[in-house]
Amino acid sequence: MAQAQSPRPIRLLMLGDSITAAYGLARPEGLPAKLEAALRARSRAVTVIDAGVSGDTTAGGRARLEWALAERPDAVIVALGGNDGLRGVEPRNSQANLKAILDMLKARNLPTLLAGMLAPPNLGADYGREFAEVFQTLARENPDVVFYPFLLDGVAGDPALNQPDRIHPNPQGVDEMVRRMTPAVETLLSKVRPA
Template sequence: MLAGTKLVEAQPSGRPIRLLMLGDSITAGYGLARGEGPPARIEALLRDRGRNVTLQDAGVSGDTTAGGRARLEWALADRPDAAIVALGGNDALRGLTPAQMRANLTAILDGLAARNIPVLLAGMMAPPNLGAEYGREFAAVFSDLAAARPQLVFYPFLLEGVAGDPALNQADRIHPNPRGAQILAERMLPAIETLLDRVSASAPR
């Protein structure tokens, strides 16, 4: 395929691949109109590239990793074929320990692995006001989990290219505005396509 051309017929014909996005207010599109949040932007980009994919938005504003863990079974009710796990920001905002976050993410990843669901793990960074040591321990949770599970697709920072830029965030400086959500989706797209390529074309869907 020539560079710059669209990916056509990347998935077999039939029903769309169901891609779950388990997250918090970032993925839920807090403060954005319907269709402006990251899941809608990601789905549009994938379809533009010929990917027959439907995003299952399981983002809940205010959710911690504990909340995501508690509602995992509910989120899996629609039987996704692949999943993006994008939690952790609220753990930092609430000052929860990295050890708690590690236990919750481990349980989520174990639950998905038990169902043979390919996973993209999106990392997060702690606010600098929590201190350098906390920040290192927090970031290490994501990198350690990715290193221990080579089958994961790892995207180190969900807000890469968006965080800290006033032009790409709402007034709270935490949640992306429409342009920021678009950039988030564009930056994640290569990793998400890698994830989708791990969905077995021969598996019953």
């Protein structure tokens, strides 16, 4: 029996901000490169496409989504919201932008992972609750979307895992992010239909 040809790598688009864009790091140390390496180490044929733009908000991600989709991904990670929180954007506006992004991806039948974000504590408890609820509500309303509740889980607030600005992960922080989120990303990849 002839050996089956190996399938082409899954194209996984990561739509994000400076965390995705490897701010302050060499590209190979950034989240897309390290996530791809971790998935390949698990025998997953995946190419992670870096669609991160430093400083981008949910509105910016929404505005450039069509352009990013020109990369013809098979699945998408949406990792936006951190800059909305830093700028105190109205949570309802962030929610509307993320909903529009998720709706467009659903219309294109693209399996999606939504990575949640938390607001910085200096904006107050009420804002923090409303901001966190944005992601929880979208996860409830989109049961087909894989929900990873907090992109910086295990890394935020730990000086040993962040750059001196205490916002952006250092290489060790990226490693921890990859370790924690890889199972959710594998769930996402399981939703990709073979080409």
